[in-house]
Amino acid sequence: MEIWLIVIIIFGSVTIPLIAFTFSLRPFVKDTVRAELSDFKVNVEGRLSRIESRLNELGKWTRKLPDILPETKENPDSRRKELLEKWRQGTLTYHESIELRDILAQEAEQAEENKKVVITLCLIGLLLYALSRRD
Numbered sequence: 001m002e003i004w005l006i007v008i009i010i011f012g013s014v015t016i017p018l019i020a021f022t023f024s025l026r027p028f029v030k031d032t033v034r035a036e037l038s039d040f041k042v043n044v045e046g047r048l049s050r051i052e053s054r055l056n057e058l059g060k061w062t063r064k065l066p067d068i069l070p071e072t073k074e075n076p077d078s079r080r081k082e083l084l085e086k087w088r089q090g091t092l093t094y095h096e097s098i099e100l101r102d103i104l105a106q107e108a109e110q111a112e113e114n115k116k117v118v119i120t121l122c123l124i125g126l127l128l129y130a131l132s133r134r135d
Contacts, residue, residue: 079103 083100086092092100 080100080103083092083096083103086096087100
């Protein structure tokens with residue numbers, strides 16, 4: 001029985017200081033872990049921003065790709081109708097969507113120019129009408 005008592009005393013005298021030492025290191029370890037996690041978070045965010053910038057550069061390059069490829073000699077109205085039909089069906093690819101966007105933007109610019117011409121012609125007509133009524 002005395003041997004068990006000696007083992008328990010030795011075990012207790014080693015274990016209790018070890019537990020106390022572990023709890024005394026807890027704030028230091030906690031701060032260290034927080035600092036490591038913060039550094040890890042900053043590192044991951046930096047990598048994600050670099051990946052995002054590279055994807056943006058890749059996107060810019062792929063948008064220029066249709067400009068590099070030779071143009072087909074098909075009727076633009078039929079291509080517009082084809083792309084609009086694909087859009088309605090939901091089967092439009094990324095490059096086709098960019099092509100459709102460019103076609104529609106070009107049509108919008110033409111419509112804006114036509115609108116300006118019509119307004120100018122109306123103003124000239126009103127001016128001529130006003131001058132003819134003046135006499």
